[in-house]
Amino acid sequence: MSKEPDRLFAQPLPQVPDFAFNEDVVRVFPDMIKRSVPGYPTIVENLGVLAAQFAQPHSVLYDLGSSLGAVTQALRRHVRTDGCRVIAVDNSAAMVERCRQYLNGQDSMFQELLPVEVVEGDILALQFQPASVVALNFTLQFIAPAERLALLGRIRQALLPGGALILSEKLRFNDVEEHALLTDLHIAFKRANGYSELEIAQKRSAIENVMKPDSLEEHRERLLAAGFSKVVPWFQCLNFASLIALP
Numbered sequence: 001m002s003k004e005p006d007r008l009f010a011q012p013l014p015q016v017p018d019f020a021f022n023e024d025v026v027r028v029f030p031d032m033i034k035r036s037v038p039g040y041p042t043i044v045e046n047l048g049v050l051a052a053q054f055a056q057p058h059s060v061l062y063d064l065g066s067s068l069g070a071v072t073q074a075l076r077r078h079v080r081t082d083g084c085r086v087i088a089v090d091n092s093a094a095m096v097e098r099c100r101q102y103l104n105g106q107d108s109m110f111q112e113l114l115p116v117e118v119v120e121g122d123i124l125a126l127q128f129q130p131a132s133v134v135a136l137n138f139t140l141q142f143i144a145p146a147e148r149l150a151l152l153g154r155i156r157q158a159l160l161p162g163g164a165l166i167l168s169e170k171l172r173f174n175d176v177e178e179h180a181l182l183t184d185l186h187i188a189f190k191r192a193n194g195y196s197e198l199e200i201a202q203k204r205s206a207i208e209n210v211m212k213p214d215s216l217e218e219h220r221e222r223l224l225a226a227g228f229s230k231v232v233p234w235f236q237c238l239n240f241a242s243l244i245a246l247p
């Protein structure tokens with residue numbers, strides 16, 4: 001993994017461009033996501049543990065919005081179910097290229113890993129194969145709000161009995177005080193991880209037009225509307241959470 005530190009927003013920018021998953025972000029992404037998302041390493045590793053409980057023989061495990069393949073690697077470390085294969089999908093060419101390199105590295109270090117295919121494409125245009133595990137790890141928040149329900153409906157239709165969707169997201173909160181408190185604590189988390197006030201402010205304006213978090217209640221209602229039968233939060237750290245949705 002690249003160890004390059006994230007300094008993308010360290011210098012004052014005359015105008016902060018909208019955040020994009022380009023080559024600059026790819027170079028610093030492992031550092032950026034670990035220092036920005038409280039609980040990220042715990043979520044990724046345990047996503048593998050959870051997936052092993054839901055994986056069905058001879059089915060597909062999807063990693064949607066795979067970035068550098070951290071979830072795919074966790075799936076391959078934990079899932080031992082017969083005949084499973086992983087399909088990782090991302091629409092950033094820069095992410096996909098580096099993801100393939102990292103997965104080749106994992107292949108050369110371990111034997112008997114699940115086969116994996118990395119697809120460069122839009123998850124909104126994907127023809128889903130029957131799947132037992134679908135991971136949306138901090139990806140739905142980057143999908144246009146109007147497209148979210150239909151995407152979840154297509155995922156629900158592809159899910160096999162016994163399978164699960166695992167959905168991790170940044171949350172917003174309907175209660176104004178709760179929202180303010182957890183936002184402040186998230187900023188304190190970033191500060192404690194070495195980000196300056198300028199970096200925090202510029203990153204915030206870079207993501208505000210492209211990343212639209214929902215509340216836990218909105219997630220739950222939309223998942224039920226998409227046909228899921230049960231929604232179980234399994235992790236929350238500050239304003240970041242992960243849910244299990246059962247078909």
Ligand SMILES: Nc1ncnc2c1ncn2[C@@H]1O[C@H](C[S@+](CC[C@H]([NH3+])C(=O)[O-])CC(=O)[O-])[C@@H](O)[C@H]1O
Binds near residue numbers: 021066069071
């Ligand atoms: N329509 C789309 N189709 C495909 N990919 C998309 C789309 N929109 C955004 N992406 C991709 O979704 C990823 C979101 S990052 C996921 C982290 C990863 N899951 C991780 O566990 O490390 C989240 C974050 O950076 O906060 C990026 O790689 C985008 O290119």
Ligand SMILES: O=C(O)C(=O)Cc1ccccc1
Binds near residue numbers: 037170207211
């Ligand atoms: O940095 C933030 O404030 C976030 O909400 C998380 C994040 C992490 C990586 C890319 C974009 C957003």
